[in-house]
Amino acid sequence: MQRLLVTGGAGFIGSNFVHYVLGNTDDHVTVLDKLTYAGNIASLKNLPEERFTFVEGDITDAALVDGLVADTDVVVHYAAESHNDNSLHDPRPFLDTNIIGTYTLIEAARKHNKRFHHISTDEVYGDLELDDPERFTEQTPYNPSSPYSSTKAGSDLLVRAWVRSFGLQATISNCSNNYGPYQHVEKFIPRQITNVIDGIRPKLYGKGENVRDWIHANDHSSAVLAIIAKGRIGETYLIGADGEKNNKDVVELILKHMGQAPDAYDHVVDRPGHDLRYAIDSSKLRDELGWEPKFSNFDAGIEDTIAWYRENENWWRPQKAQTEAKYKEQGQ
Numbered sequence: 001m002q003r004l005l006v007t008g009g010a011g012f013i014g015s016n017f018v019h020y021v022l023g024n025t026d027d028h029v030t031v032l033d034k035l036t037y038a039g040n041i042a043s044l045k046n047l048p049e050e051r052f053t054f055v056e057g058d059i060t061d062a063a064l065v066d067g068l069v070a071d072t073d074v075v076v077h078y079a080a081e082s083h084n085d086n087s088l089h090d091p092r093p094f095l096d097t098n099i100i101g102t103y104t105l106i107e108a109a110r111k112h113n114k115r116f117h118h119i120s121t122d123e124v125y126g127d128l129e130l131d132d133p134e135r136f137t138e139q140t141p142y143n144p145s146s147p148y149s150s151t152k153a154g155s156d157l158l159v160r161a162w163v164r165s166f167g168l169q170a171t172i173s174n175c176s177n178n179y180g181p182y183q184h185v186e187k188f189i190p191r192q193i194t195n196v197i198d199g200i201r202p203k204l205y206g207k208g209e210n211v212r213d214w215i216h217a218n219d220h221s222s223a224v225l226a227i228i229a230k231g232r233i234g235e236t237y238l239i240g241a242d243g244e245k246n247n248k249d250v251v252e253l254i255l256k257h258m259g260q261a262p263d264a265y266d267h268v269v270d271r272p273g274h275d276l277r278y279a280i281d282s283s284k285l286r287d288e289l290g291w292e293p294k295f296s297n298f299d300a301g302i303e304d305t306i307a308w309y310r311e312n313e314n315w316w317r318p319q320k321a322q323t324e325a326k327y328k329e330q331g332q
């Protein structure tokens, strides 16, 4: 049994991780989450009370963080401002949470000599051409495009520096695009599913040629647990499940499973600086730690995700109108 402090555990991937850990280990989990617009306490229902504690608070609050880190074995750091579109309109919270928040956590982990795992994104590597035979590896140079990805890149570099300069017991993982339950309706897949439920046509940025490398959130969780258990200190591991798809194909798949015509979507104004393609080579994680994804059927994963949003309207409904109103203002 170990005690995990999970930051951002009321968000999409963090809450999936909390469910996964409590369902598959005997670990104790404390979640530290500010419950921003992206955090939802309803994502943390029906968890075993004796193994789960929730603390509402900000990762930039040094006194709060210090006490919680002192009382844990491992810090798993998911908390972030995570949405590229928001970062283009109001970058400031991204600097506060992603940079200062990470700094606050690694200072506490250094002081108390605690194991630290930093969750990051493939977006730190910039983008690839559609026909590039190479994929991102741990050696790919950093080249982030957006305010979001540049703050994530900055947070990765802080962790690396704390490992080298102060001997922080840290690992880093950079994962590709996740899908699954509990994802906020601002994000691509839940936005389109809930649009169709509401009789709104899905919205594709630009031509829809952009490629993302999709992985189920549970496969991300199993990879993070493997890195915490067996990863080498100071190392970075890329997490991906060979799930490249362009956005147009994803929208058409959603429409098919929801009984709509394949062309029942609208092209809308493109995202400024929109990264063209992400693709992960996860050989290091697979070869060194023996990790493998379990959700290799994207078609079935999307069907399950559609079913989850149909069955859990109470979870997403409160955010929907406000999210769409914001997109409308931006012509998206």
Ligand code: NAD
Pocket (backbone or CB within 6 Å): 007, 008, 009, 010, 011, 012, 013, 014, 032, 033, 034, 035, 036, 037, 038, 039, 040, 057, 058, 059, 060, 077, 078, 079, 080, 081, 082, 083, 096, 097, 101, 119, 120, 121, 122, 152, 174, 175, 176, 177, 178, 179, 184
């Ligand atoms: P999310 O936006 O759904 O959740 C973020 C959570 O962090 C929310 O619960 C929010 O309340 C909390 N939070 C935000 N600021 C905070 C603060 N200052 N203090 C405490 N809590 C705060 O994000 P997500 O999509 O679940 O992403 C989680 C992590 O995974 C992020 O670090 C992100 O960069 C990374 N990541 C995401 C993806 C993806 O596809 N979504 C892929 C790779 C990596």
Ligand code: DAU
Pocket (backbone or CB within 6 Å): 082, 083, 084, 085, 120, 121, 122, 123, 175, 176, 177, 178, 186, 187, 188, 189, 191, 203, 204, 205, 206, 208, 210, 211, 212, 247, 271, 278
């Ligand atoms: O690659 C990992 C990253 O994946 C994470 O670091 C981010 O936190 C996460 O939000 C995600 O970033 P993206 O920008 O790729 O995800 P998003 O869901 O916003 O968009 C996915 C793709 O779909 C992208 O090419 C933009 C496009 N899109 C998005 C929306 C919301 C549309 O075409 N229409 C839309 O309505």
